[in-house]
Structures are given as C-alpha cells and as structure tokens.
Amino acid sequence: MASSNLETPAGLSNDSITTTSAVARDTNRSTSPSPERKSETSSRPVGSSFLFPSGERAKSWQDSYLFELLGERGAQMYETSEKGQNVQVSDIEEVTKVQQAQQNAHDHGAIPKTLGWKGAFFNQVAYAIALGILSIPLVAVSLGVVPFVLLTFLFAYICWYTGDQYWKLKMRFPGVQNLQDAGFLMFGPWGARFLGAAQFIFSVFLQGNHVLLGAQAFHVLGWHSCAIALAAVFAVISFLFTLPRSYKLFSISAFVSFSSIVVVLFSISAFVSFSSIVVVVIFAMIASGVTGPQNAPVGAPPIKVVAFGPAPGIKVDFLTGFLYVLNLFVSFGAIPSYLPIISEMRKPTDFRKSLFVLVGVQLVLYLIVGGVIYNNLGQYTTSPSLNSLSYTMSRIAYGLALPTILIAGCESGQVANKHLYIIVFRSRPQHIHNSTKLGWIVWTLINALTWVLAFILAELIPFFSSFLGLEAALFWSLFTGLSAVMWLYLNQGRWVESWRKIVGLIVAVLVIAISAVICVAGVWASAISIRDSYNTGSVGSPFSCNSVS
Numbered sequence: 001m002a003s004s005n006l007e008t009p010a011g012l013s014n015d016s017i018t019t020t021s022a023v024a025r026d027t028n029r030s031t032s033p034s035p036e037r038k039s040e041t042s043s044r045p046v047g048s049s050f051l052f053p054s055g056e057r058a059k060s061w062q063d064s065y066l067f068e069l070l071g072e073r074g075a076q077m078y079e080t081s082e083k084g085q086n087v088q089v090s091d092i093e094e095v096t097k098v099q100q101a102q103q104n105a106h107d108h109g110a111i112p113k114t115l116g117w118k119g120a121f122f123n124q125v126a127y128a129i130a131l132g133i134l135s136i137p138l139v140a141v142s143l144g145v146v147p148f149v150l151l152t153f154l155f156a157y158i159c160w161y162t163g164d165q166y167w168k169l170k171m172r173f174p175g176v177q178n179l180q181d182a183g184f185l186m187f188g189p190w191g192a193r194f195l196g197a198a199q200f201i202f203s204v205f206l207q208g209n210h211v212l213l214g215a216q217a218f219h220v221l222g223w224h225s226c227a228i229a230l231a232a233v234f235a236v237i238s239f240l241f242t243l244p245r246s247y248k249l250f251s252i253s254a255f256v257s258f259s260s261i262v263v264v265l266f267s268i269s270a271f272v273s274f275s276s277i278v279v280v281v282i283f284a285m286i287a288s289g290v291t292g293p294q295n296a297p298v299g300a301p302p303i304k305v306v307a308f309g310p311a312p313g314i315k316v317d318f319l320t321g322f323l324y325v326l327n328l329f330v331s332f333g334a335i336p337s338y339l340p341i342i343s344e345m346r347k348p349t350d351f352r353k354s355l356f357v358l359v360g361v362q363l364v365l366y367l368i369v370g371g372v373i374y375n376n377l378g379q380y381t382t383s384p385s386l387n388s389l390s391y392t393m394s395r396i397a398y399g400l401a402l403p404t405i406l407i408a409g410c411e412s413g414q415v416a417n418k419h420l421y422i423i424v425f426r427s428r429p430q431h432i433h434n435s436t437k438l439g440w441i442v443w444t445l446i447n448a449l450t451w452v453l454a455f456i457l458a459e460l461i462p463f464f465s466s467f468l469g470l471e472a473a474l475f476w477s478l479f480t481g482l483s484a485v486m487w488l489y490l491n492q493g494r495w496v497e498s499w500r501k502i503v504g505l506i507v508a509v510l511v512i513a514i515s516a517v518i519c520v521a522g523v524w525a526s527a528i529s530i531r532d533s534y535n536t537g538s539v540g541s542p543f544s545c546n547s548v549s
Contacts (some may be wrong), residue, residue: 050410117121117350120341122356123214126413127334129365133281135327136366136464142324143314144308148370150326155361158511159332163355165483166338170348172490177343179336179479184487192408195482196419199336202475203416204450208305209458209467210409211235217398217405220386226545227458235455238406242413280366280401284386285372286392293380294390303378311379323469326522327383330472332362335479336415365520400434409454416450417443459543466529473522481515483506541544 005439093251115123140148169185176182179199183191213527214234223230293303301312342348373381382388387478424442461467487508488495495505 037205059116081379104466110153114346115341115344116346117353120345120351121354121357123341124334124337125353125361126408127337128358128362130330133331134284134367134373134386135324135468136331136370137377138324138379138383138465139328140370140374141311141314141379141381142321143310144306145371145374146307149367151325152363152370153367155329155332158514159362160355160359161336161507161511162333162335162480162483165360166335166351167342167348167355167383168490169486170339170351176339178339179482182339182482182486186485188431189373198475198478199418200419202336202471202479203412203419204453205457205471206412207238207409207416207450207454207476208461209464209471210405210412211238211451211454212462212464212467213405214402214409215239216387216464217402218400220391220394222395228460228543228545231455231458235451235458237414238409238454239447239451241406241410242417242451243444280386280404281369283393283397283400284389285376287370287389287397288373288376291390291393293377293388300380303376303380305375305378311374314379319521319528322521323465323525323529324383326469326472326518326525327465328366329518330468330476331366332359333480334358335476335483361456370380374505413447413450413454417446420446420450461530462542462544463530463533468528469522470526472527473519477519477522481512481519484511484515513548 063530072204091196139151143151166182169182175186176185180192180196183193183195185191209233211231214237215230218225218230218234219227289331306312338351341354342351345351377388380388386394386401389397413490421443424446425439457467461470465542487504491504500532
C-alpha cells in the first residue's frame with residue numbers, strides 16, 4: 001500500500017489544506033470534472049486543532065516528502081517549476097528525471113474510472129466474506145441467540161459508519177488513494193509510515209490465515225501428510241498464483257496506489273470468490289441439517305438452542321466469548337479496500353450504494369448462517385463449521401471452498417507484494433512502467449518473502465479462531481477507530497456547533513472507545529487462547545506435523 005506519488009503531499013501544500021496541488025489541478029483540466037470535488041467544503045478550515053497539523057506543519061511535511069522522493073536538487077527544481085519560474089540547470093538528465101516525476105504525479109491523478117457501484121460491491125464483498133463466515137455460529141453458541149443478533153446489528157452499523165467516513169474523507173480530499181495517503185494527510189510522514197506498515201502486516205496475516213485454511217482443506221480432502229508439508233504446498237501454490245502481474249494495467253502510473261491496481265486485477269476473481277463462498281455456505285447449512293453434528297459423542301445430550309448464555313455443556317469465560325465476538329467483528333466490512341475502490345469508480349458518489357448493499361448482504365447472511373447452523377449443530381458447532389459435518393460432507397464443502405481460499409489469499413498477497421514493490425522502485429519508475437529483468441527478480445523475491453512470512457505465521461498460530469481474533473484485535477480495530485478520527489479531522493472547530501455535530505462527536509468517541517476495548521481485550525483473549533490450545537495438546541508445538549486436525 002505504498003504511495004510513492006506526489007499528489008498526496010502536493011495536495012497538502014496550501015495552508016488551509018483544502019485544495020489539491022497544482023499538479024492535480026493540471027490533471028483536472030485535462031480530464032472531465034470529477035464528482036469527487038465539492039466546492040461548498042473548500043472554505044472549511046482543516047488542520048488547526050491540537051490533534052492534527054496546522055497548514056504550516058503540513059507544508060513542511062510536503063517539502064520533506066518531495067525531498068525524500070526527488071533528492072535536494074530535484075525537489076528544488078520541482079518547486080521552482082510549480083511556481084512557473086524558469087529552471088536553470090545544465091544537466092538535461094536531471095531535468096528529464098524531474099519532468100518524469102511530475103508526469104507520474106499527473107498520471108496518479110488520472111487513474112481510469114472503470115468501476116460502477118455493482119463492481120465496487122463485488123470487490124468489497126470478495127474481500128469481506130470468506131470462510132471466516134463459518135466461525136460466526138460460535139458467537140450464537142457461546143453467547144446465546146439474542147446477544148448474537150444484537151451484536152450483529154451493532155457491528156453492521158459500525159461497518160456502515162466506517163465506510164461512510166472513509167468516503168467523506170475521499171470526497172473532501174480526492175488525492176487520498178489509500179490508508180497510507182490518509183495517514184500522511186492527517187498525521188504527516190510518520191502517520192503514513194505507520195498506516196502503511198499496518199496495512200502490509202495485516203495483508204500478510206490474511207495470507208497466513210489462508211495458508212492455514214488451505215492446509216486444513218488438503219487434510220480433509222484426503223491428503224494426510226505432515227501438516228507442515230500441507231501448509232508449505234499451499235503457500236507455494238499461492239506464490240505461483242500471485243507471480244503474474246499486469247504491466248498493461250500497472251503502467252497506468254509509476255506511483256499509483258498498489259491497492260487500486262488490485263481492484264482492477266481481481267474484478268473477475270472477486271465475483272468468482274463471492275459465488276464460491278455463497279455456494280459453500282448454502283451447502284454447509286443444508287448438510288448440517290441433513291447429517292447433524294458428526295463430532296457429537298455417542299450418548300451425548302440432544303441439541304438445544306438457548307436465547308441467552310452459552311449452549312448446554314459449553315463453558316465460556318469472558319476471554320473465550322470475546323474471542324468469538326472478534327470473529328464476528330472482523331467479518332464486517334472491507335475497510336482497507338474502500339479508498340482504492342472509490343478511486344476506481346466512475347461516480348464516486350455511488351460508493352454509498354455499494355456500501356449499503358454490502359452491509360445489507362452481510363447482515364442478512366450472517367444472521368441466517370449463525371441461526372441455521374446453530375439450530376442444526378447446537379453445542380457441537382466448531383470453527384470453522386465445516387469441521388462439524390460428516391467426513392463426506394466436509395470433503396465436498398472444502399472442495400467447493402478451495403477457490404475462495406486461494407483467490408482471497410492471493411488478493412491479500414497482491415496487496416502486500418505491491419506495497420513492498422512500490423517502496424523499492426518508487427525512485428526508479430522504469431521498473432514499474434516496463435517489464436525489466438531486475439523488476440521481475442525483485443517482484444519474485446518479494447512474493448517469496450511474503451508467502452514465507454505467511455507460512456511461518458500459519459505454523460506459529462495453527463488455530464483458526466485465535467488467528468482470526470488476533471487479526472481483528474491488532475488491525476481491524478485500528479482501521480475502524482481510524483474512521484472516527486476521520487470524522488474529528490473533517491469537522492475540526494465544529495464539533496459542538498449543532499446538535500447533529502454533538503451526536504456525531506458522541507458516536508465518534510464511542511467508536512474509538514469500542515475499537516480500543518476490542519484491541520486491548522482482543523489481543524489478551526487471543527494470546528490466552530493460543531497458550532491454552534498449546535497446553536491442551538491440540539498442537540504439540542509450532543511447526544508440528546499434527547497441527548492440522
């Protein structure tokens with residue numbers, strides 16, 4: 001998610017931080033008017049509170065960012081040319097370098113708008129809905145039906161709120177293409193580095209989660225080899241699938257958001273992935289009703305569904321219950337994809353349509369899946385729920401799920417890989433524009449690095465619910481809380497000017513508080529769960545051959 005471009009910092013050059021750079025204005029003159037801009041917001045002051053930078057501070061950040069990208073001489077030339085002054089330099093190659101950097105900034109603002117709201121929805125839903133949905137029934141099993149329903153509605157609202165705030169930030173600042181850009185806008189270089197790193201690590205965690213799922217799928221499908229070998233084979237397959245990269249699409253800009261390209265590259269696979277998981281979910285619900293829980297011991301009590309509290313025979317303490325709640329929390333939304341998806345839309349104002357459909361589909365689907373599987377499997381529900389089905393049904397279900405496991409993991413791999421690739425070559429765009437030998441060597445090594453890291457994570461945390469919970473606690477809470485920070489940023493100086501603003505302030509504070517609780521308690525719960533799972537002998541040790549069961 002590296003943003004090695006000039007538009008975002010240039011967009012911060014004015015003291016008010018309310019207009020984009022001269023580069024962006026030139027780009028807009030050469031293209032059709034963008035619905036992303038709203039003139040009525042141009043007079044609103046931004047960047048003056050104790051939380052966020054002043055205009056002068058942002059300007060200094062811009063200068064340092066240009067210096068970092070172009071070097072001292074190049075940054076001076078860039079500033080001079082932007083002011084309309086003559087550039088006096090004898091080194092024609094240096095002039096060409098700066099002109100190329102300026103052109104890259106133009107291109108960055110001219111990302112083709114190819115997505116409609118339906119395409120945006122499918123890309124979001126492919127990112128948001130994967131096999132994690134089959135861990136949701138455990139929330140109903142551990143807390144009861146009523147708390148499960150209430151939490152589902154709460155997280156659905158937070159999902160809507162989060163997406164809406166990301167959209168509003170994008171409408172106000174069209175140059176923001178991804179989370180790293182947003183971090184630079186609000187907090188400067190360190191904010192950009194922090195959010196960029198968080199996005200990268202989160203993507204690698206997702207890769208690791210899919211390596212774990214892929215190994216489980218191989219095991220259920222009949223490959224009863226060492227668990228390390230199963231995970232390694234799936235990681236290698238995923239590595240091969242993420243090797244291809246489209247220079248035709250990627251050469252749009254040397255500094256274009258890597259995540260924006262992912263949106264284009266995986267538009268078709270997003271639909272395939274969504275279709276695959278829907279088929280798996282429907283099959284799991286039907287199969288669970290036909291066969292019942294196959295993991296129930298002989299003479300076990302019958303299935304019983306309760307409105308409040310854990311199902312009969314289920315002992316749930318606070319940390320265990322919270323871990324299952326985290327699985328539900330992380331299943332809502334597609335936060336890291338919001339900004340790049342909006343950047344690709346023909347009508348960014350239609351993003352709310354895709355977000356509304358996404359939230360609606362998730363709300364209905366999760367309630368149905370949680371309720372139906374809990375009713376069919378009761379207290380014998382596992383995570384993922386496919387493991388509670390009969391051997392034959394589990395094999396069929398995992399076979400159907402393989403496209404989702406592979407594609408969703410590769411999407412995360414593309415995100416992480418392009419993040420590092422742009423960082424490496426942001427000062428040498430010829431390796432991004434063209435298919436060079438060095439470019440392919442570096443790309444291959446980066447792919448190998450991220451999948452090796454994913455494999456290591458899968459071996460260190462070979463527990464699906466714990467892995468998912470740790471992701472939610474560390475990263476999803478951060479990305480969610482950031483949406484409330486965006487509200488504070490966009491409404492500086494006006495937090496209490498009307499009752500609507502006061503309500504908005506209260507909601508923002510509550511979202512930040514919920515995110516903080518989820519982060520702290522979630523990391524604690526996940527750590528305790530991982531420790532207990534090792535202590536009970538579910539897995540002998542990290543990198544154990546019996547880590548897939």
